[in-house]
Amino acid sequence: MDGFQSDTPARLIDAAEHVICHASGFSEVTVRRIAARAGAPVSAISYHFGSLEELGIAVATRLYRRLNAARLTELQRALDRAQPGPARIEDLVSALIAPSIRWSLDRSSGYPVFDYFNRMRIMTARPERFAGFVSSVEHHRIFADHLHRAAPWFSEREIAWRINAALGIRSQITQGRSRIELLTGAPLNQQDPEAVVREAVRMASALFARPVAPAVTRTVERRSRAVIRP
Incomplete structure (x- = not known):
């Protein structure tokens, strides 16, 4: 079956990224739009990824690696x-x-x-x-x-x-x-x-x-050094 060919997961991830990036809202990201973009049957998403959510995680994981x-x-x-x-x-x-x-x-x-x-x-x-x-x-x-x-x-x-x-x-x-x-x-x-x-x-x-010592601390340090000078 064409929808379950070996390159289908990659095509679905590519298609999902495209649909997500061009959607005007969360609800526009659907299995039908992704499947149509990938040229695969809707059932291919559940077959390869289990759900639309799992496909979304796969897309984000690939992008994060990039x-x-x-x-x-x-x-x-x-x-x-x-x-x-x-x-x-x-x-x-x-x-x-x-x-x-x-x-x-x-x-x-x-x-x-x-x-x-x-x-x-x-x-x-x-x-x-x-x-x-x-x-x-x-x-x-x-x-x-x-x-x-x-x-x-x-x-x-x-x-x-x-x-x-x-x-x-x-x-x-x-x-x-x-x-x-x-x-x-x-x-x-x-x-x-x-x-x-x-x-x-x-x-x-x-x-x-590098932290800068407070002015008061620096003044005290200078006076201390001055006191111990021979």
């Missing part, structure tokens, strides 16, 4: 530029958050799939299906190692907290731009993604900057 590959490529470039020393904090932070921001401002990237995925996760009756996807942090641990080398004045735990904060900045831009615009009183220039990236990286990089 996004993570873009992150790791940018990370490797930052490391190569810095050899033999540690990479610049700004370059590491850029590798961590910039690909997501760029994709979110470019509909051709497939980023609407993540919005669809998050809607599914809220509405699902089977939250365990999403557990592995949501709890995966191994790729972030790679960044933690390099950021700890670049910012050794913070402990590994403090680096992890700051990575979470940097990812929060990213998420506000990718999912809550209106809130940022209300708080800052200025619109994000979505026509210039690189300007948005630069601003986000600048703010997130400040999380890893």
Whole structure:
């Protein structure tokens, strides 16, 4: 049967990504539209994936792997530029958050799939299906190692907290731009993604900057040194 050919799963994933990215609402993503786009019978979705929800997870998983590959490529470039020393904090932070921001401002990237995925996760009756996807942090641990080398004045735990904060900045831009615009009183220039990236990286990089001792502490330290001089 043509609908169950070996390439059908890949065609269904391609078709689902296209339908999701061109839908004007969650309800427009249907098995009939996806199957028609893939040139497969409607029953092929349940045969290969079990349900529309499982197909949506497969689409998001593939896209996430692509996004993570873009992150790791940018990370490797930052490391190569810095050899033999540690990479610049700004370059590491850029590798961590910039690909997501760029994709979110470019509909051709497939980023609407993540919005669809998050809607599914809220509405699902089977939250365990999403557990592995949501709890995966191994790729972030790679960044933690390099950021700890670049910012050794913070402990590994403090680096992890700051990575979470940097990812929060990213998420506000990718999912809550209106809130940022209300708080800052200025619109994000979505026509210039690189300007948005630069601003986000600048703010997130400040999380890893070497702490500056308070002026009072520095004054006390200078006086202490002056007292013990012979």
